[in-house]
Amino acid sequence: MLLPVTAVLVAFLGWPLLLVLWESLFVGGGLSHGNYASLFTRSLYRESFFTSLALSVSTAFLGTVIGLPLSYAIHRSGRHKGFLMALTSVPLTFSGLVVGFAFIVLLGTSGFFTLLLKRFVDINPLEFSAFLFTWRGLVVAYLYFLVPRMILTMTVAWSNADWSLMEAATSLGAGGGTVFFRVLLPMLGPAILSGSSLLFAVSMGAFGTAFALTGSAVKILPMVIYTQVSDMSSDIAQADALAIILTVTTTLVIMVYERTFREVK
């Protein structure tokens, strides 16, 4: 059992990563850590790194806060549950590019909702939709495919939830707040942790939606990596180094995050 799993992990995760790591260590034919140092020396890399972090932390947080009540509502929706679950999965089947274009068509400068809104309220379409092409706009667009992921994770947790814990707490005299924070949240804790970690990891690596919406205007790390690979002045080794940084950061943040909250619980 362990052997095939290890083999698959090595073949499809370990080996490619090792190749990328190896390539990233060469500058002009010689071994160097220069491609990593440039994260600190070149402001483009530094900024894109922090933009990616800000974007991913925001989407993970908002996606969790929005997904939690929605997942509960779907869990309690009785005979409509199957339909709502199916509907929830739809955004997951779209590629990031499609989501990006959908947002332009709906909320862009001449988007459907923008024009509709303009009819009734005095807005400047240009100013209104400008928001969409900043990293905050990306947060909104990302939530479109992240919230469903949160919901799918949480509906499993809701159906495994032990409601007698809540009844026990209530019968002991606990009020709504105490039951929520001392009983319900700790019970859902593992699911919330893995759900929000998933959202964080997906936003760190997501690319298509941002590309469709902003081209390469908003500098996020995956976009910078992409430009390194595709531009005339391509620098594969630099792209490799940034990819390693992206992978390591994502893994580290999730590890620290999960460890912290497991302890608190």
Added chain:
Amino acid sequence: MNDVKSAKNDSKNGVELVGVGKMYGNVHAVRDVSLAVKEGEFLSVVGPSGCGKTTMLRMISGFVAPDSGDVRIGGASMKGVPPRKRRVGIVFQNYALFPNMTVYENVAFGMKAQKWPEDRIKDKAAALLEMVGMEDRAGAYPRHLSGGQQQRIALARALAIEPRVLLLDEPLSALDAKVRNTLRFEIKRIQRNSGITTVYVTHDQEEALSISDRVALMRGGALEQLGVPAELYASPASEFAADFIGVNNIMRGVYQGDGRFVWNGRTLFVETKRDPGPAAMMVRPERFAPAEAGPVLNEPNINILEGRVVGKVFLGPLTRVAFSVDGATLLMDLLSAAGEPLSAGDPLRARFAAADAHLL
């Protein structure tokens, strides 16, 4: 069955159900149940799966609102009183301990929620943990305890808020037989010492008979019989009750009056005050005994049935023998050590006293 006394006489912590009913869709989970649990009484509720035991408990605790009728605690109607204000302690089948809290924190939870002073919480928690024999595990987490230990903590936690009523929903059914047996008497001891009004749901009739002041038997949401254990055991009110309490021999025939019951053409003696007519006679398996060989002479007060052994099951101290009489199969329990071994096909004479037959 309708011994709902006036609330005034029943002291302040009794529970009364007055014509309580609850429907789920078109399922009558509980129908028109009236019963009074006196202060300090230990009442067991038994009955087959789905007969409404849990629903009844949840109406007392307030998590289910009755469609009709009224639940009263200490004489006061609980209409509109939310569960957290009822001061009802609950022990669940799956323990329902808070997994993220230690044993001590679990027991202290209710007292903290009710804002007791810190030192009083400490004293009370320590006393409760000692009472259930868990004082040295105060710092442990529930997942490190056995099922029996978890249920002890659950009991301590429920009692911590000094509830007016204690409700237990099949608290022992997830435990193995040995733990179940010790814990049931421990629950009884703790209940007696604290004098708390208790409603105990179980599907195990033996458990109910052994620890209760009274037993309520439910069937299809309604109360089938309510009485002290000896009464339920000796005079079940219906075939259903008899079957549930463990009478396995039910003989249908006609009561002719004057202590004579005719079954399959045989006349059997029975002690009863009922009127003649079709009836069912019940005899417990342990009331049968092998009879000496000889002519079938049914003297008054003793009945003898002749038949053949069809099989037997070894039950430890008892051996249950199935024998057939005129095509009907009856069961007899014998002490395992006693007598010559019977085997299938052997002729058998079984006797039972008229006083041991119960006529319905």
